[in-house]
Amino acid sequence: MIVRAQPNRTAALRAERDEILRLCSDLSCQEWTARSAAEGWRVQDVVAHLGSGCHSLFTPSAVTMLLSKDIEHTNDTMVAARRSWEPDRVLQEYSRWSARVTRLSGAVATTPLSRLRIRLAELGSFPIGLLLGAAMVFDHHTHLRFDIAPAIGRETPPTDANRMSVVIEWMLAVLSNQLRQAPLEWMRRPVSLELTGLGGGFWSIAADGTVTAGLAQVHRAADIVATTEEFPEWATRRARWQDRNITIGGDHDYGERFLNVVNIV
Structure with missing residues (x-):
């Protein structure tokens, strides 16, 4: 960790x-x-x-x-x-x-x-x-x-x-709660989220809402890479993630399915 x-x-x-x-x-x-x-x-x-x-x-x-x-x-x-x-x-x-x-x-x-x-x-x-x-x-x-x-x-x-780190900190805390309250039954394996740029880093996101800094030790289904600058925009659905600079490694369909449910308010 x-x-x-x-x-x-x-x-x-x-x-x-x-x-x-x-x-x-x-x-x-x-x-x-x-x-x-x-x-x-x-x-x-x-x-x-x-x-x-x-x-x-x-x-x-x-x-x-x-x-x-x-x-x-x-x-x-x-x-x-x-x-x-x-x-x-x-x-x-x-x-x-x-x-x-x-x-x-x-x-x-x-x-x-x-x-x-x-x-x-x-x-x-x-x-x-x-x-x-x-x-x-x-x-x-x-x-x-x-x-x-x-x-x-x-x-x-x-x-x-520093500011971007705080923004990301809050967004991932909300996302964690959202997954805990409404688990994704299809999400059997975690995804990784890499945010590049100011305040960026790696996080592993599990189906039970656990968000951990770093890469998961277990096999990940998909690896999502995005920029810190664009993360607050598409993750709040102010823009479609498909229209932003996002790449998906591993199981592409799994990664898309995950991105389609992200809506941080």
Whole structure:
């Protein structure tokens, strides 16, 4: 087994927050109200989603989020409550409460509390440290790079190995829970996932949801190779995996079958 050093989630969140604030600092009225790539949401609504998610952690609505049976519907409801807000108010909420979440993430990361598991809607349970850091980084990363920037013709913000490691960490944790909750009866052997680029590596994914850094010791059915840059896009079904730079070694049909069920939210 390969033991990977844990990335700095708080530093990653701080960096992603800076990118959001940098982009939003000079958005025009037309850009704020432009349709984003997130279905049904304007650019302003996406930022409202990020801000409401941060704000909710410090209010009773956190319970609603944690106990939700449909996290996407819950997110839509929170955004709808802010749809009439002016952009300045949306940005102020995001700036204030994302700063508090970042500080909280840093404080919790050094305590045993970070390992306490709590449930997040239908996504399953996660350590608090992972929820405060990695979940937020993933949300920022995907919305900024795939839903906002390309929709208004802005340049995709840069990233780094630490941020990508945190994004991948969260995505594989969600995928693990999804497989545990809905096992793939046909999946008798594990697949390997190699992500190349910043923050990349090897992982083995078993039918029972076990995700292990490194290659499986048992015979693998398929070896999937993709890039870290594209992983968040196709694995969240913002793009078809068939349209991205993915290769499948071993049993090609088995690998395709696995890729067809990946849908990380």
